[in-house]
Each structure stands twice: as C-alpha cells, then as structure tokens.
Amino acid sequence: MAPPYSPVSVTGTIAKLYHNSRSLPEEAATSGSSSAPGTFPDNVSRIDIDLSSIQPLNVFPKDIIVSKGVQFPPSARHLQIRFSDPLRTRLLVRPRIAFQLRKSLNDLAFTEVETPILFKSTPEGAREFLVPTRRPGYAYALPQSPQQYKQMLMASGIRGYYQFARFTDFVQLDLEMGFATGEDVMRTVETIISDLTALLEADFTVVEQGGEVYLAPRQSLKATEQDYPAAGSPYATPPFPRMSYEDAMTRFGIDKPDLRIPFEINRLDGLLPQSFVSMITDLDHPVVEGFRFRPSEAEDDIRPVVAKFVDDLMKNLPPALANNPDGAPVALVVDSSKPLRGLAPLGFEGTTALESSNLSQFQDLEDGDVLVFQARQNKPFQGGSTALGTLRTLFYQTAVSKSLLPRDLTFRFLWVTDFPMFTPHDNDSTDPGQGGSAGFSATHHPFTAPLTDADVELLATDPLKARADHYDLVVNGVELGGGSRRIHVARMQEYVMREILKMSDAGVAQFAHLLEALRAGCPPHAGFALGFDRLVAVLTYTDSVRDVIAFPKSMKGEDLTVKSPGRVEEGQLEVYHLALREKK
Incomplete structure (x- = not known):
C-alpha cells in the first residue's frame, strides 16, 4: 500500500455517472458518454467505478508533513498548489477568464497582434528593466507597455488591436481602436466585462472553505465545500457609473473608490x-x-x-x-x-x-x-x-x-474620468517622469489627448489645470486598468513633448518612430490596458495577485522557488561588455 498523497494508476469499470445538480445526485446512463482524456464528461460531477486494481506510480516522501491548512515555503510552491484548494482552483479559473475575454474581442472583430518584448529605453514615465547586448554600450529595454507599438498599428490600418502582453511577471490585456473615441473604448470594455461576468455566473460558484472565500468551477465542487450565500447576482450590469477624478477625491479621498x-x-x-x-x-x-x-x-x-x-x-x-x-x-x-x-x-x-x-x-x-x-x-x-x-x-x-x-461579495464597477493631464513633481519622488524640465510630468503618459478644446487652450496658458481624456476602470477599490484617447496629430504630440514637458532634443528624438507614424496620417484612436492578474485576483476574492500566478516573485523581485535572479559570473559580464563597480 502506497503512503497517502502518492500518485496511483486506477483501473476499473464505470458503474455510475452523477450529473451536476443543486439537489442530490441521480444515477445516469453510461452509454453514449464521452470526454477528452483526463476530464469528466459534460455535466458530470462524479463517477463511480467498480475497481479492478490500484497501482502506485511513485511514493510520497515521509519527511514532507501535510496537515489541514498547511503553508509550505515559497521554495515548495508545487506543494502549495497541490494541497491548497483555493490556490489551485484560482489557477484553473484564470485560463477560463482569458479564454472568454479573447472570445469576446474576436467576436467584436479585433485582431490579436503580438508586439516585441525587447524594446528600447524611452522616457514614458516609469523605471525600466534593461537587457544588455553583445554590442558595447547598447541595451534593449523591456517595454513598460505596448503603447507606442499599438499606436503605430493604428497608423498601419489595423482598426482594432488586442494582445495579452507580458511585462516581467505580470500580464495585461491591451487593446486599441482606430477611428474611435474614449466613449467607444469604454462601451467595448463594458461589453467584454459583461460577457465575462455572465460566464462566471453560469459556470462558477462562490465557496467557503476554512474561512477563505474563493471562486471555483461548479463541476469541481466537493461535498465538503459549501456555496457561499448570496442574494441575487454579485455583478453589476453596464453601463457602469462614472465619476470625475475631482468628485472621487472630494467624496472618497481616493481616485479608485470602493463603492461598497x-x-x-x-x-x-x-x-x-x-x-x-x-x-x-x-x-x-x-x-x-x-x-x-x-x-x-x-x-x-x-x-x-x-x-x-x-x-x-x-x-x-x-x-x-x-x-x-x-x-x-x-x-x-x-x-x-x-x-x-x-x-x-x-x-x-x-x-x-x-x-x-x-x-x-x-x-x-x-x-x-x-x-x-x-x-x-x-x-x-x-x-x-x-x-x-x-x-x-x-x-x-x-x-x-x-x-x-458585513462582508460584501458584490462587484461595484466604476469609471473614473477627467484626470489632470499633468502632475507636479514631488521633491521626494524617485519617478523619472518624462525627463523634461517643466517641473511636472504627464499624469499617465505623454501620449494622452486633452479632454476638450478648452483644455487644449490651457496647454499654452496653465497646463496644470488641463484635464486629460483618460479613464480608469475601478472595482471595489482596485484599479483594474486605464486608457485614454491618444494624441493622433504629430505636431500636437511634439508640441506637448517639446514645449509643455520641456523635453530635450535628445529626449524627443527617442520618439521619432512614433512621430513619423503619426505624421503618415494616423486616424483618431483610443485604447485601454486591463491588468489581467488584478482582474483574476479580484473576481476570485483574493487581495494578492500572487494567489493567481503559479510562480510569483517576492516583494524584492526574487523567484524563491528557483532562486533567481542569480549572480553573474565574470565571464558572462565580459560577453556583454559589463563590469561591476565597487561601492564607494
């Protein structure tokens, strides 16, 4: 007899199939049932087998202690996934959410385009990861977003673009629409979120186990798990309410208010x-x-x-x-x-x-x-x-x-709009901004268009009072993503960079590829980026994106499972023309 938790091969004959039901299971005929290898047939939650044999395939080590609610160290992430039902089911829900989002965008005639993951360093407003090359003095940068690539796609004639884009260890669902306004983008996002919540309500249920609430596929529901009581649908239906940045800060003191x-x-x-x-x-x-x-x-x-x-x-x-x-x-x-x-x-x-x-x-x-x-x-x-x-x-x-x-398990979606176009620099800030000398930087990025004609005029007179045509999607105090209508005229884009942000000639030159694409006749366009990890975390009732990522990094950016990053040897440094400098 193999120790508990050992993998085994079970051979037998199907005796009964139990169909999914809120009531007691009923015996079902086995004839005509079929399924993919390793899965249950459709609408079947349990199978009874007349056992012929059980053959151990491997032996679970005796020195690994498993108890109820056990917490394994990050180095044993595989065991944590194996013995934590909430963690494992969240990882199962994640691809279903991705599939539904991709299906909705395909149905709306969007084109999935993959953009390069090696870019160049440009001053968009966030710190970058550099990737050294074998050419002395040259390095790639991991992109902060596909922002510039997707705007160039708009100039190329792609009417609707989307991509599940990976940046370091996180994923965002990125989309852009040509000949579109921010209103068009917000309605599109509401459509795909509505499609998603319909899927979640139909195929998943909220369960509580050991005091933890999470979302699990109905087919995987165990007898020991209980549906969490809920009155009506937890999901709001579009159109989602809207609130200006000024109103949100005045009433709630935060630009991503929790309406619960x-x-x-x-x-x-x-x-x-x-x-x-x-x-x-x-x-x-x-x-x-x-x-x-x-x-x-x-x-x-x-x-x-x-x-x-x-x-x-x-x-x-x-x-x-x-x-x-x-x-x-x-x-x-x-x-x-x-x-x-x-x-x-x-x-x-x-x-x-x-x-x-x-x-x-x-x-x-x-x-x-x-x-x-x-x-x-x-x-x-x-x-x-x-x-x-x-x-x-x-x-x-x-x-x-x-x-x-009381704990509120509903999801209160909200659009926050009318953000200030520029934000003064904080003396203690380490944010590099866009590298200009104006004393302020673009609140989101320098490609965001002014909200109205009056805001365009303020660019020349009082830019800190100008509002941007930017919109954030918020749910339960979490910013799921943000987007904006973009500047699509090359002269306006260069004016913002050179005259408003006071970027140097060298700084502006780093965006020459984008300015050239806009100059070629780029249509009005707008887009959005949805934090996919955050979306999955919120919808599966966890506060941490690490609970929906199989092998997450620590707060220090370390992978404690495989012990990365690793030290670079002297020979590797030479290949990339790098050298370590001693601290003074």
Whole structure:
C-alpha cells in the first residue's frame, strides 16, 4: 500500500455517472458518454467505478508533513498548489477568464497582434528593466507597455488591436481602436466585462472553505465545500457609473473608490471651532474633512466593542498616517454616558453645528458611531489619495475583518474620468517622469489627448489645470486598468513633448518612430490596458495577485522557488561588455 498523497494508476469499470445538480445526485446512463482524456464528461460531477486494481506510480516522501491548512515555503510552491484548494482552483479559473475575454474581442472583430518584448529605453514615465547586448554600450529595454507599438498599428490600418502582453511577471490585456473615441473604448470594455461576468455566473460558484472565500468551477465542487450565500447576482450590469477624478477625491479621498464602503467624506472646517482645528493640525487655514463610521446593528451594547476597535486601529496606524506632517487623524466615539456624548473635544458649539448641518451622516448620531477627522493643506488635489481617503479604506477593511460590518461579495464597477493631464513633481519622488524640465510630468503618459478644446487652450496658458481624456476602470477599490484617447496629430504630440514637458532634443528624438507614424496620417484612436492578474485576483476574492500566478516573485523581485535572479559570473559580464563597480 502506497503512503497517502502518492500518485496511483486506477483501473476499473464505470458503474455510475452523477450529473451536476443543486439537489442530490441521480444515477445516469453510461452509454453514449464521452470526454477528452483526463476530464469528466459534460455535466458530470462524479463517477463511480467498480475497481479492478490500484497501482502506485511513485511514493510520497515521509519527511514532507501535510496537515489541514498547511503553508509550505515559497521554495515548495508545487506543494502549495497541490494541497491548497483555493490556490489551485484560482489557477484553473484564470485560463477560463482569458479564454472568454479573447472570445469576446474576436467576436467584436479585433485582431490579436503580438508586439516585441525587447524594446528600447524611452522616457514614458516609469523605471525600466534593461537587457544588455553583445554590442558595447547598447541595451534593449523591456517595454513598460505596448503603447507606442499599438499606436503605430493604428497608423498601419489595423482598426482594432488586442494582445495579452507580458511585462516581467505580470500580464495585461491591451487593446486599441482606430477611428474611435474614449466613449467607444469604454462601451467595448463594458461589453467584454459583461460577457465575462455572465460566464462566471453560469459556470462558477462562490465557496467557503476554512474561512477563505474563493471562486471555483461548479463541476469541481466537493461535498465538503459549501456555496457561499448570496442574494441575487454579485455583478453589476453596464453601463457602469462614472465619476470625475475631482468628485472621487472630494467624496472618497481616493481616485479608485470602493463603492461598497457605506460612508463618505465631508468637508467640515466651516462647522468646527478653531479650538478643535488647532488641536489636530499646525496648518494655517487648513481643509478639515471627516466621516462617520457606523457599525452593524447589535443586540448588546456596542460601545465597548467599538471603543476597543478604534483604540486598536488608531494605535497601529501605518507610519504615513500616524506621522502625517499635516496632523494625525482624530477619532471620537459617540457615547451617551460621557460629557457631550463623547464629543467634548468639539465643544458644545462644534457638536451642535455638526448635528444641525445639512450633512445627513452627522445627524441623528447614535451610541457606537465613530466620527473621524483629518486636516490637509488647502490646495488642489493631486496624486491618488488623501490621508483621510486611505484611513477610510482602512476603517472599512478592518471593520469587516472584525465583523463590525458585513462582508460584501458584490462587484461595484466604476469609471473614473477627467484626470489632470499633468502632475507636479514631488521633491521626494524617485519617478523619472518624462525627463523634461517643466517641473511636472504627464499624469499617465505623454501620449494622452486633452479632454476638450478648452483644455487644449490651457496647454499654452496653465497646463496644470488641463484635464486629460483618460479613464480608469475601478472595482471595489482596485484599479483594474486605464486608457485614454491618444494624441493622433504629430505636431500636437511634439508640441506637448517639446514645449509643455520641456523635453530635450535628445529626449524627443527617442520618439521619432512614433512621430513619423503619426505624421503618415494616423486616424483618431483610443485604447485601454486591463491588468489581467488584478482582474483574476479580484473576481476570485483574493487581495494578492500572487494567489493567481503559479510562480510569483517576492516583494524584492526574487523567484524563491528557483532562486533567481542569480549572480553573474565574470565571464558572462565580459560577453556583454559589463563590469561591476565597487561601492564607494
């Protein structure tokens, strides 16, 4: 008898086939059933066999200990995949999602085109991986995206392009449409997402095992796994709602808001007394914002539970929030047993002003409600989030983990639009931008077109106020992808690079191939790039893309399974005309 987990060859005769059903399985006739090798017949979830023999093929080592919920080290990734149902089923779901996306785009008459994975270094706005060559002083660069190639394809007459493009260890679904606007692209993306969610709802189910929720094929559902209760479809249907960048930052403090979070941010500095404002910040004339967190209803007194929750969360804030130079956040718990119901720092004036305002979430305060306040500089929004926006998301996620709010398994898709075209450089930033001397860089990339004619005029007068025709697809606080209408006129593209971003002649020359393609008569075009790994992770209920990649890299970019990267030997360096420089 072979030890448990050993691979075996089983020989026998089929006795029964059990068809997929939500009820008890029924015996089915075996005649006429057929399937591909290694798979069950269609709609069959179980096969009973009259056993003839079991022959061990290999022996599972005794020194490998397997227990329920075992976590193997990254060096044994093959074992983690083998013994983790959530991980293995996510890897099975991934190609089904890819197949459906490819089918939808093919049905829409898109052409799949493969672009080179060895490119050249160009200042688009992100750091690159260089690939040395045997020619002294020459190197390839791994492309940051197929952006320039796909725009050249638009100039070549390809009306609709797509590609599952790989960059280092991640994959994005890239697409571009000629003679199209951003509206056309957003409608197309909504179509393929709608097709995908229809497939997921038909062929997959949400299950819970060992406290972990994940998506699994219905055919693979085991008796030990249970359907996770859900009311109605978890997927939103198109058209997806839209929100401007300014509106998202104002209401949620983040440019990828999670619409499941049941509380929004309000500006409060006009309602709060100066004595309280001066307690929470040293800024002159700051903006003070806040939100109300209300836990789920409970039969018992919720105040002690909420007080401990808030105390623990505020004591363990990330350093960027706890040490915010604009001032740390303040959280007050409403408690009728305390002076001014726990809102004494606001004073009678501030408490009355809040409760009598037209802000509904600050009216009718109840015991256990939490009021959170944060100050920031009074200047236009820039970047992806404010401190309060980050804290709002942390409050929600922690409250769900502590069962103070219910877990919401729905998917709330959203388009965020009207981003600023340019972003000022942060003095502490290591982002190379586009290498210009303007003091700012393109928010996304320098090929994005201005949103309106008024924004075109702002390029010459006040470029930091110009908006871009850019759109991000967001779901549940995750940016799934982004796209834009492109600049399709060579003179405009060169003007943005040379006159707005102040790129050098050498910098502009690196884009000569693209400028020449635009000059040849490129049609108006727009596109989108969908983070495929993120999409699979979100739809299979995991926060980490490493859970949907068979052999992922660590945070340091290391493959701990095969121990890469490896050291380069002296002989290899000579081949590529490289040398190691000692640190001073």
